[in-house]
Amino acid sequence: MVQNIFAGKKVVVGVSGSIAAFKVAGWVSDLTKEETIVSVVMTSSAAEFVTPLTFAALSGNDVHTGMFCHGKEDSMAHISIGRDADLVLIAPATANIIAKLACGIADDLLTTMVLATRAKVLICPAMNSRMYSHPTTQKNLKSLKEVGYTIIAPACGKMACREEGEGRLAEWDGVKEQLAQNLSPQDLQGQRVMVTAGPTREPFDPARFISNRSSGKMGYAIAQAACRRGAQVLLISGPSSLACPPRVTLLKVQTALEMNDAVLAHAANSSVIIKAAAVADYRPEAVSEHKVKKEKIAKELILTRNPDILLALGKRKKKGQVLVGFAAESTNLLEEGRRKLLEKNLDLIAVNDISGDTTGFEAESNQILVISASGVETLPHTSKLHCADLLLDRVQQFLNKKP
Ligand code: PMT
Numbered sequence: 001m002v003q004n005i006f007a008g009k010k011v012v013v014g015v016s017g018s019i020a021a022f023k024v025a026g027w028v029s030d031l032t033k034e035e036t037i038v039s040v041v042m043t044s045s046a047a048e049f050v051t052p053l054t055f056a057a058l059s060g061n062d063v064h065t066g067m068f069c070h071g072k073e074d075s076m077a078h079i080s081i082g083r084d085a086d087l088v089l090i091a092p093a094t095a096n097i098i099a100k101l102a103c104g105i106a107d108d109l110l111t112t113m114v115l116a117t118r119a120k121v122l123i124c125p126a127m128n129s130r131m132y133s134h135p136t137t138q139k140n141l142k143s144l145k146e147v148g149y150t151i152i153a154p155a156c157g158k159m160a161c162r163e164e165g166e167g168r169l170a171e172w173d174g175v176k177e178q179l180a181q182n183l184s185p186q187d188l189q190g191q192r193v194m195v196t197a198g199p200t201r202e203p204f205d206p207a208r209f210i211s212n213r214s215s216g217k218m219g220y221a222i223a224q225a226a227c228r229r230g231a232q233v234l235l236i237s238g239p240s241s242l243a244c245p246p247r248v249t250l251l252k253v254q255t256a257l258e259m260n261d262a263v264l265a266h267a268a269n270s271s272v273i274i275k276a277a278a279v280a281d282y283r284p285e286a287v288s289e290h291k292v293k294k295e296k297i298a299k300e301l302i303l304t305r306n307p308d309i310l311l312a313l314g315k316r317k318k319k320g321q322v323l324v325g326f327a328a329e330s331t332n333l334l335e336e337g338r339r340k341l342l343e344k345n346l347d348l349i350a351v352n353d354i355s356g357d358t359t360g361f362e363a364e365s366n367q368i369l370v371i372s373a374s375g376v377e378t379l380p381h382t383s384k385l386h387c388a389d390l391l392l393d394r395v396q397q398f399l400n401k402k403p
Contacts, residue, residue: 004386005180005228006034009086012119013038014110015055017045019160020092020126020169025050027091027172029058031179039064039081041110043097067109078109082117087182090114092126092169095137101149102140120182121149124175129165152178177246181228187396189230194270195223196263196277196309198238200256204284204301207291212278213361216240217384218326218352219276223248225388226272234270236262238277256280256306263309267316272395274324275310276350278361282306314345322398324348324391330355337371347398348372350391370394 013028015021031038040055041064052063064077082088090097090110097110101123106112114121123144131137132154141151152175155168197219201209216237223235224245233248236259244250251266253259256279267273282303310325317323325346329336330353337351350368354360358381359367367381370391379390 004034004383005183005389006031006036008035008037009183010037010039010084011179012082012085012088012113012117013040013055013059014088014090014093014097014114015040015042015046015050016090016092016094016097016110017043017049018092018094018126018169019049021046021049023169023172024091025054025058027175028055030172030176032059037061039085041065041081041113043108043110045094064109064113067112078106078112079116081109082113082119085117085119087179088114088117088119088121089124089175089179090121091124091175093123095125095127095131095134095140098123098125098137098140098144102143122152122175122178122182123149124152124170125154125167126169127154127167128159128161129163129167132165132167150178150182174246177228181230184228184230186230188226188272188392191226191231191271191399192234192269193223193226193231193272193274194234194236194263194266195219195226195274196236196259196279197223198240199278200238200259200280200306201254202256202280202283202306203254203287205288205290205292210280210282210284210301211239212280214238214240214278215362216242217362217364218366218388219274220245221384221388222274222276222391225385225392229389229392231272234266236266236277238279256283256309260307260309260312264312267313268318270321272322272324272399273313274326274391274395275313276326278328279309280306281308308344310344310346314343317345322347322395324350324395327351328354328360333369334371334376337369337376341371341373348391348394372398 038059056063100111106115152170156166157168158164198216199212199214201211203209220242223233227233227248235248236251285302285304323346327337327340333351337349341349349371352360352368366384366387368379370377
């Protein structure tokens, strides 16, 4: 049931001769688990480091190694492999393969296939740092960028040659995110999307606060999905242990008042605002400068109302701006959602049930009821990332409709 951007996509992985080829075996394994259809093309030097059998076993497909493996391979493999690929990833890319690609040399299956494909090409260089920084390699990389290939910069650190510097194969998490972006529709390009996430903390002394169970997972997933689809994303987050998704701008806040200031300061500049944060409705009226001794804590805490940020956004909504709220409910989901949609002047509201373990707070998955003026839709129970994409599909429809 859980779908993802990688499922069913055709990715060709071109492996050239570097010790880092063994890491790419793990990448192929991960992509295969994501249900990507992976075809591996290896140069003869790559096969000195890792056997084709390893890649065949991990991808579940035959590995292509030579132009002239008569009888065994498609005689037009150099054309057919890349013809209907969604993406070609060259990893690790040695200085030699980069130089050949930059000059249009096609003297083996991998280089010929790259010349013949019209799919997007991503290149992950991996080599000794002096080879990487050599003006010739840099000039070749620049040429490849100019023809529209994406170069994923190598990492810095200790290398197999026992030297340290820039040239280590990039880490898989970052590469995978680049693949996801390149496989995603870029239908939010040009949009400035503000997402709020996580809880707020309302302190009453330096050690104690009132908060809620929000982990930030839903909001961070929306930020990640919007960024993959080409939006410029500002994520305003309460305390959360999650890492900021790549290329998303993160603004961290603690309290509802801080979130209010940050959100209102950036609202006018946002074409889409999605408020997944669980903002505390109240805060302690008095905040002690020092930790209060337990004997001195009043049995009843006096609270004061926090501003309703979403209500304020609804009042000042700009023409063409799409405003999306969330509602965390345990009963009367539809009624509560409809009430908040109208009360806060929203375009859409996503209502989630917080009474179970598999939706709402802290869960890895979610199921939302999306309500707008034109009706109600119950979306499937799925991962938060997929749920975010489904919600963004609805936002996208709204953007298309708005003048
Ligand atoms: O972070 P996770 O663990 O992944 O959990 C996800 C979630 C359950 C927090 C999320 O999916 C969600 O439902 N977020 C909204 C929670 C909430 O505060 O709901 P509410 O019904 O109290 O508020 C309705 C809307 O008003 C929300 O968009 C909220 O951001 C906004 N609000 C509320 C109070 C306030 N003072 N200011 C606001 O802007």
